[in-house]
Amino acid sequence: MASQIPENLKYTKEHEWALIEGDTVTVGITDFAQSQLGDIVFVELPEVGTELELNSTFGVVESIKSVSDLYAPISGEVIEINEELVDSPEKCNEAPYESWFIKLKVTNTDDLNELLDPKSYEEVCEE
Amino acid sequence: MSEIKKTSLHQEHLELKAKMAPFAGFDMPLQYSSVKEESLAVRSSAGVFDVSHMGEFFVRGKEAIQFVDYLIPNDFIGADIGKAVYSPLCREDGTVIDDLIAYKLSEEEILICVNAANIEKDWNWINSHVEKFDCTLVNESNDYSLLALQGPKSESILKELEIFPDQDFSYYSARRITSPKGSFILARTGYTGEDGFEVFGGHEDIKTLWSQLLSAGVTPCGLASRDVLRLEVAYPLYGHELNDTITPLDAGLKWTVKLDKGDFIGKNTLSEYKPNYRLAKLSLDKGIPREGYEVLNEQNEVIGKITSGTMSVTLSKGIGIALIEKDKFPKDKVFNIKVRANIMPANYHAKAFVVGGHK
Numbered sequence: 001m002a003s004q005i006p007e008n009l010k011y012t013k014e015h016e017w018a019l020i021e022g023d024t025v026t027v028g029i030t031d032f033a034q035s036q037l038g039d040i041v042f043v044e045l046p047e048v049g050t051e052l053e054l055n056s057t058f059g060v061v062e063s064i065k066s067v068s069d070l071y072a073p074i075s076g077e078v079i080e081i082n083e084e085l086v087d088s089p090e091k092c093n094e095a096p097y098e099s100w101f102i103k104l105k106v107t108n109t110d111d112l113n114e115l116l117d118p119k120s121y122e123e124v125c126e127e
Numbered sequence: 128m129s130e131i132k133k134t135s136l137h138q139e140h141l142e143l144k145a146k147m148a149p150f151a152g153f154d155m156p157l158q159y160s161s162v163k164e165e166s167l168a169v170r171s172s173a174g175v176f177d178v179s180h181m182g183e184f185f186v187r188g189k190e191a192i193q194f195v196d197y198l199i200p201n202d203f204i205g206a207d208i209g210k211a212v213y214s215p216l217c218r219e220d221g222t223v224i225d226d227l228i229a230y231k232l233s234e235e236e237i238l239i240c241v242n243a244a245n246i247e248k249d250w251n252w253i254n255s256h257v258e259k260f261d262c263t264l265v266n267e268s269n270d271y272s273l274l275a276l277q278g279p280k281s282e283s284i285l286k287e288l289e290i291f292p293d294q295d296f297s298y299y300s301a302r303r304i305t306s307p308k309g310s311f312i313l314a315r316t317g318y319t320g321e322d323g324f325e326v327f328g329g330h331e332d333i334k335t336l337w338s339q340l341l342s343a344g345v346t347p348c349g350l351a352s353r354d355v356l357r358l359e360v361a362y363p364l365y366g367h368e369l370n371d372t373i374t375p376l377d378a379g380l381k382w383t384v385k386l387d388k389g390d391f392i393g394k395n396t397l398s399e400y401k402p403n404y405r406l407a408k409l410s411l412d413k414g415i416p417r418e419g420y421e422v423l424n425e426q427n428e429v430i431g432k433i434t435s436g437t438m439s440v441t442l443s444k445g446i447g448i449a450l451i452e453k454d455k456f457p458k459d460k461v462f463n464i465k466v467r468a469n470i471m472p473a474n475y476h477a478k479a480f481v482v483g484g485h486k
Binding site for chain 2: 041065067
């Protein structure tokens with residue numbers, strides 16, 4: 001079963017998706033990531049106001065048997081976190097593209113150009 | 128490294144689209160549907176695990192029972208024919224080589240089932256002691272496949288398949304049986320805390336049994352759910368709670384060390400031994416303890432570390448077993464666990480996290 005890769009999003013090699021809306025970027029993990037992880041049971045998110053460097057870890061997603069870091073796809077300030085995921089981490093499995101983790105305010109627009117388009121991300125998944 | 132081994136059910140696992148991973152030199156199924164669904168199936172109904180990677184040694188002959196009793200700290204002579212005994216396997220200095228189950232199939236035939244990762248180490252050890260006894264030791268690991276059928280519905284499922292003895296067959300019973308479905312060694316043992324059976328047999332008979340169990344609605348379960356289930360009932364796992372450097376008395380296995388029985392390897396040391404460690408069962412309300420995480424006391428001094436941790440599917444809570452330095456074991460039972468940068472208060476459990484339904 002091929003995983004879903006929506007056309008309107010950008011991606012990272014770490015299997016995260018990014019929705020760009022003006023200077024706000026919403027971040028989550030992809031369908032491929034959730035299916036590889038299996039049952040997601042715990043999510044740890046940063047505090048609003050945290051300044052993130054590109055590729056720095058901003059949180060953790062845990063399945064029953066594994067722990068995976070979450071990486072900032074761009075540099076930016078955390079302006080909102082999805083508290084609902086902390087209470088219901090299984091939503092990451094059920095609806096990965098609705099289950100966003102954080103919203104970032106872009107500090108360096110050049111970072112946006114480094115994100116992968118859907119076709120490039122598909123190749124990452126096939127590696 | 129030599130080429131990765133496959134169990135006789137490897138093709139079946141691939142057809143079920145199991146997530147596979149190398150384990151103890153075998154390509155093994157980690158999970159099929161989901162760890163959660165598989166674990167819950169075993170607690171509420173029945174699940175089946177392919178554990179054919181495990182090792183089977185047979186001891187046969189007039190002094191087979193005496194030999195096994197000499198090998199292990201637990202009492203084997205005292206067990207009835209048709210019963211199994213769990214025990215660590217120790218060196219003279221008391222350290223643990225492996226843990227095993229010895230099945231007393233008859234007066235002169237014993238099956239020893241050992242961990243896959245330790246087959247060679249155990250074989251070398253056991254074989255080096257056999258010559259003083261009137262018995263033979265054979266490694267038949269490659270001739271046997273092994274299924275663990277676990278869960279409250281296991282007995283009725285085996286009865287429907289006519290693989291069930293007529294006689295009493297209580298917890299830890301073990302018997303050779305011949306049925307229309309093949310010849311098996313059937314034992315009421317397992318690693319989940321639930322009622323259930325381990326079925327040893329030839330590869331073809333076990334392949335047939337696997338498909339019959341699946342047709343009967345039994346859930347195929349992988350090694351990931353097996354680990355969750357054994358941790359929920361706080362069974363030790365070699366390489367985690369047990370290893371080459373500690374004794375059974377450091378790891379909560381005092382009940383398996385029978386100092387009042389006859390001579391056995393390690394008896395002299397274990398008789399005098401003062402443990403350095405003690406295990407603690409800990410859970411977190413938020414977060415999951417993982418192997419290697421530091422365990423702290425109330426003053427946040429490091430007193431031990433987590434040896435196994437997981438999310439408990441049954442409790443929906445992070446659970447773990449910790450190896451604690453005995454002289455630092457907090458009398459007030461206040462424990463903290465360092466989860467990444469955070470120090471989280473842990474709950475101490477005197478008993479297993481989950482009470483299984485085994486009979």
